[in-house]
Amino acid sequence: MIKRNRKLMQWPIMLLVLIGMTFTACKKDSEYYDYKNNVKEFNGTVLAYLKAQPNTFDSLLLVLDRLPDLKDTLTNNSITLFAPTNQSFQAVVKNLNILRKSQGKTPMYLKDCNPLALHLLTTSYIIRGARTTDAYAPFVDGALYISVFYNYPMHIQYDKLNASGFVQGGPQSIIFSDPKNSIFEKYWQRTNTNAVNIKAKNGVINILAPLHDFGFNEFVDFVNQ
Numbered sequence: 001m002i003k004r005n006r007k008l009m010q011w012p013i014m015l016l017v018l019i020g021m022t023f024t025a026c027k028k029d030s031e032y033y034d035y036k037n038n039v040k041e042f043n044g045t046v047l048a049y050l051k052a053q054p055n056t057f058d059s060l061l062l063v064l065d066r067l068p069d070l071k072d073t074l075t076n077n078s079i080t081l082f083a084p085t086n087q088s089f090q091a092v093v094k095n096l097n098i099l100r101k102s103q104g105k106t107p108m109y110l111k112d113c114n115p116l117a118l119h120l121l122t123t124s125y126i127i128r129g130a131r132t133t134d135a136y137a138p139f140v141d142g143a144l145y146i147s148v149f150y151n152y153p154m155h156i157q158y159d160k161l162n163a164s165g166f167v168q169g170g171p172q173s174i175i176f177s178d179p180k181n182s183i184f185e186k187y188w189q190r191t192n193t194n195a196v197n198i199k200a201k202n203g204v205i206n207i208l209a210p211l212h213d214f215g216f217n218e219f220v221d222f223v224n225q
Helices: 013-034 044-050 058-065 066-075 086-102 115-125 219-223
Strands: 079-083 126-128 141-148 151-160 172-178 189-198 203-208
Touching: 044 058, 044 066, 044 079, 044 189, 044 203, 058 066, 058 086, 058 115, 066 079, 066 115, 066 151, 066 172, 079 115, 086 219, 115 126, 115 219, 126 141
Parallel strands: 079 203
Antiparallel strands: 079 126, 141 151, 151 172, 172 189, 189 203
8 A cells, every 4th residue: 555644954485386386276176166057958848858868767757658647747847857867766676676575576667566656756856847056046954845746845955066175166966855744854865966957948857866766765665565
């Protein structure tokens, strides 16, 4: 049975040498100090972008093929997608089948999973409204944003990474969290982005780090039958 509470983040010549070394180091790192993660434009829908990236989003696309309403959402609605890559799905399917083997059950794959379970898990990655990191930057502690179905809140926090020699002088990132309907952050499940601000015609795509487990640690419980 599928259960989830979905109500519903350091002598003169030596001194000259040191000055020269310091100037060289600053010059080397200046490109990070001035770093701007510019919006990347894609001439197509969010769904079309996923399809245009070979060997990256095959698993997500397979899931979307089983969920026509979400597929339509990525084509026609104004949304922000936090896109899990193939690695995110491979990890959870592997864990699922380790458990199922221990239970004497046959293997299961994405094509076998209950569509309702996949729907509940996948909608968390699709947020209403198209927003780049500019929308999140003013909120130091992040803010809650609502998924496209079930009115489920996800937490989004802007995080500008450090570069060599400069605090917060590196590329932009986002900490994307499932609060699990709890005000206590120790219970939240978090992941980071590898790329942000990919702008499609109907939305913005942020790509999640490959170490993220699809479903925020709920996939196995949801689909194991």
